[in-house]
Amino acid sequence: MDRNPFTEAEIAARLARLRGLLAARQVDAAVFAAPESVFYLTGLDHWGYFAPHLLIVPLEGRPVLVTRAMERVTIEKQVTAADFYGHSDSETAADLAAQLLGERGLAGKRIGLECWTAGLSHGLALKLQAQQDALWSDVSGVVDGMRRVKSAEEQALMRRAAAVSDAAAAAAIDAIADGAAEREVAAQCVAAMLRAGGHPPGFGPFIRPVSRLGEEHTTWGDGVYRNGEPVFLELSGCVSRYHAPLGRLVRIGGIGAEDAAMAEVTARAFDAVVAALRPGVRARDVYAAWQDVVDAAGLSHYRRHHCGYLVGIGQPPSWTGGNSVTGLRHDSDLVVETGMSFHILSWLMGTGRGDDFVSNTVLLTETGAEVLTKTPAGPIVR
Numbered sequence: 001m002d003r004n005p006f007t008e009a010e011i012a013a014r015l016a017r018l019r020g021l022l023a024a025r026q027v028d029a030a031v032f033a034a035p036e037s038v039f040y041l042t043g044l045d046h047w048g049y050f051a052p053h054l055l056i057v058p059l060e061g062r063p064v065l066v067t068r069a070m071e072r073v074t075i076e077k078q079v080t081a082a083d084f085y086g087h088s089d090s091e092t093a094a095d096l097a098a099q100l101l102g103e104r105g106l107a108g109k110r111i112g113l114e115c116w117t118a119g120l121s122h123g124l125a126l127k128l129q130a131q132q133d134a135l136w137s138d139v140s141g142v143v144d145g146m147r148r149v150k151s152a153e154e155q156a157l158m159r160r161a162a163a164v165s166d167a168a169a170a171a172a173i174d175a176i177a178d179g180a181a182e183r184e185v186a187a188q189c190v191a192a193m194l195r196a197g198g199h200p201p202g203f204g205p206f207i208r209p210v211s212r213l214g215e216e217h218t219t220w221g222d223g224v225y226r227n228g229e230p231v232f233l234e235l236s237g238c239v240s241r242y243h244a245p246l247g248r249l250v251r252i253g254g255i256g257a258e259d260a261a262m263a264e265v266t267a268r269a270f271d272a273v274v275a276a277l278r279p280g281v282r283a284r285d286v287y288a289a290w291q292d293v294v295d296a297a298g299l300s301h302y303r304r305h306h307c308g309y310l311v312g313i314g315q316p317p318s319w320t321g322g323n324s325v326t327g328l329r330h331d332s333d334l335v336v337e338t339g340m341s342f343h344i345l346s347w348l349m350g351t352g353r354g355d356d357f358v359s360n361t362v363l364l365t366e367t368g369a370e371v372l373t374k375t376p377a378g379p380i381v382r
Contacts, residue, residue, distance in 0.1 A: 001045050001046060001047065001199050001200070001240070001241075002045075003045065003078060003240075004042075004043030004044070004045065004078040004079065004080075005043060005045065005153075005157060005239075005240035005241075006043045006153060007153065008080060008081070010151060010153050011041070011042065011043055011080075011081045012081065014040065014041055014146065015041060015057065015063065015081060017146060018041065018057060018142070018143065018146065019057070019059055021142050021146075022057070022059060022112060022139070022142070023059060025112065025137070025139065025142075026110060027059075027110045027111060027112040027137060027139065028058065028059055028106060028109040028110050028111065029056060029057060029058040029059065029101070029104075029106050029109065029111050029112070030056075030057050030111065030112035030113070030114070030139045030142070031054050031055070031056050031057075031097065031111065031112070031113050031114065031128070032054070032055040032057065032114045032139075032143060033052065033053065033054055033055075033113075033114050033117050033119040033120035033124075034114055034117035034118075034119045034120075034143070034144075034322060035049035035053065035117075035119050035315040036143075036144075036147070036313045036314070036315055036321055036322050037055070037114060037117070037119075037143040037144075038053045038055045038065070038119075039241055039313060039315065040143060040146070040147055040313060041055060041057070041063070041081075041082075041143065042055065042063075042065060042078075042079045042081055042082050043078060043079065043081075044065070044074075044075060044078050044079050045078065045240055045241055046071070046074050046078075047316075048067065048068070048071050048074065049119070049315055049316075051067060051068050051093075052067065052092070052093040052094075052119065052120070052121070052124055053065065053066070053067040053093070053119065054066040054067070054093045054094070054097045054128075055082065056097060056100060056101065056104075058104065058106065061104065062081075062082060062083050063081065063082035063083070064082060064083050064084075064085060064100055064104075065079060065082040065083070065084050065085070066085050066086075066087065066093050066096050066097045066100065067086065067087070067093060068086060068087060068089065068093075069086025069087060069088055070086070071084075071086065072084060072086055085100060092124060092127060093124065094124050094125075094127040094128035094131065095127070095131065097128055097132075098127075098128055098131035098132040099131075101132045101134070102132060106132075106134065107132060107133055107134065108133055108134060108135075109134055109135065110134070110135040110137065111132075111134040111135065111136055111137075112136075112137050112138070112139030112142075113125065113128070113129070113136055113137070113138060113139065114138075114139055114140050114142075114143070115138045115140050116138070116140035116141070116324075117140070117322060117323065118322075118323045144321070144322065144326075147312060147313060147321065148310060148326075148337065148339075148340055149337050149338070149339035149340055150312060150339045150340070150341055150363070151339070154242065154312065155339070155341075155363060155365075157239050157240050157242035158242050158244055158312065158341055158361070158363060158372060159244075159363075159372055160197065160237075160239040160242075161198070161236070161237045161238055161239045161242045161243055161244040161361075162237065162244035162246075162361055162372035162373045162374070163196060163197075163237065164193055164196045164197060164198035164237025164238065164239060164244075165235060165236055165237035165244050165245065165246050165361070165373050165375070166237075166246070166373055166374050166375050167192045167193065167195070167196035167198075167237070168189045168190070168192045168193040168196070168198070168205065168235050168237055169189075169233065169235060169246055169248065169373075169375040170192070170375065171188045171189050171191070171192030172185055172186075172188060172189035172192075172205070172207060172233055172235070172250075173233070173248070173250055173375075173380060173382065174188070175188040175189070176225055176231050176233075176250050176252065176382050177225065177252065177382055178225065178226055178227045178252055178253060179224055179225070179226070180224060180225050181222075181223075181224050182207070182208070182209075182220040182221050182222065182223050182224065182225065183220055183221075183222065185207055185220065185225070185231075186205060186207050186219070186220040189205050189207065189235065190204070190205065193205075193235075193237055193238075196237065197239065198237045198238055198239060199238045199239060199240065199241075200238065200316075201235075201236050201237065201238035201243060201314070201319055202236075202238065202241075202243060202314035202315055202316050202317060202318045202319040202320075203217075203236065203314075203316075203317065203318060203319050204219060205219065205233070205234070205235035205236075206218075206219045206232065206233070206234040206235065207219055207220045207231065207232070207233050207234075207235070208220060208221070208231070208232055209223070209225065209229050209230070209231060209232070210229065210230040210231065210232055210249070210355075211229065212232075213232055213349060225252055226252065227252050227253035227254075228252065228253055228254075229252060230249050230250065230251045230252070230355070231249070231250040231251075231252065232247075232249060232357070233247060233248045233249070233250055234246070234247035234248075234359065235247075236311075236314075236319045236361075238314070238319070241313050241314060241315065242312055242313060242314075243311055243312065243313075243314045243319035243361075244311070244341075244361035244372050244373055245311060245319060245343045245359065245361055245373075246359055246360050246361065246373040246375055247345065247357060247358065247359035248357070248358060248359075248375065248377075248378060248380055249355070249356055249357045249358070249378070249379075249380070250378075250380045250381075250382055251379065251380065251381045251382070252381075252382050253381075253382075254381060255379050255381050256354070258353055258354030259354040259355055259356060259379070260354075260379060261353075261354055262348050262351065262353065262354030262355055262356040263354075263356040263358075263378060263379045265293065265294065265297045265299070265348060265356070266346045266347075266348050266356040266357065266358050267346070267358065267377055268293050268297075269290045269293040269294055269307075269346045269348070270290075270344060270346035270358055270360070270377070272289040272290055272292065272293045273286055273289055273290050273307055273308065273328075273344050273346065273362075274344065274362055274369045274371065275289065275369075276288075276289035276290075277336060277342070277362060277364050277369040278336065278364075278368075278369075279336060279337055279338050279364070280335065280336065281335075281336050282332065282333055282334065282335055282336070283327070283328045283329060283332035283333070283334040283335075283336065284329065284330055284331060284332050284333065286307065286308075286328045286336065287306065287307050287328050287329055287330045287332070288330070290304075290307040290346065291303070291307075291330070294348070298353075299348070299351055299353070302348065302351055303330075304345075304347055305327065305329065306325075306327030306328050306329045306345075307328050307344065307345060307346065307347075308327065308328045308342045308343055308344035308345050308359075308362075309325045309326055309327040309328065309342065309343055310326040310327075310340060310341070310342060311341055311342060311343040311361060312341055328342065328344075336364065337364070338364050338365065338366060339363075339364065339365075340363075340364050341361060341362065341363045341364070341372075342361070342362050342363075342364075343359060343360075343361055344359060344360055344361075344362045345357070345358075345359040346358050346359065347359075356378075356379070358377045358378065360372070360373040360375075361373050
């Protein structure tokens, strides 16, 4: 998080493509507010995104990045593809952005605004639109669509993140034992992330006893792990905002016959998803490949909301790439393309016939689906 991870050519190509998409929408400029979008289009990698960042991209001329004035040193070091304008803490990003739109001859023009993002509060959007007369339209999803297919530079970052994930998982698994303190396992996991070259991830690692499995986004507590109590482990290494999650179920002291049998089903279902990931197929067909294995195992009553989702850039507080999840769902028409990367989850918990869970990051390359995270699938018994 101390440098722009992209080449100038990479950023230039993204901006050129974006301008083509904006022209097709018949807008003269657009204002982007999602931290993921600003990072993707400028390479600005810092923790300042808690405050609004507004990136103005005109069809002609240099983009303009507006945020707090105190970020000048970082932005001038990292960002070469946009001009920086900083506002004082007695004004808002909307105040300065509205002024700049007017100074650049965009008053009264057709301007797109990235509305569907946690990076743009309702109040800030209202203030911006009230201060600058324009024909406003919603351009949410334009940059999200661009981000789905990863370039060679992005794929390299994904592979580095996957190596960090594997190092963190190995440390956590090694620390899990009867009597091990939950916080000590977490400490070993996070330390391994950093030592492996990782940066702070969008989500911290989710490590908790299975008794708290339903608490989707909670993590370790102040307890200790005990024999017979499985431990849920889901984490992601991060390198320059790119994430490669994985998940495992770790058992302490042994594994029962039903759980062992379910682990075989989980593995077959995961492999079916990997085999189904091909260019041109739809997300619903990938999900069907997972469900077919589950049904064949006599679990036709069991359904999931998805068997994976797109992953890559993630800003806190998430590694999903924003405040929505693009999943491989039973009803999704998303077309799979080469260069897409997914967190694939084969989850069979609460089936009534045993439990297991495994997940990995998978990248669809020119030669097929590549599983980036290499941690052994298990069953893992400590």
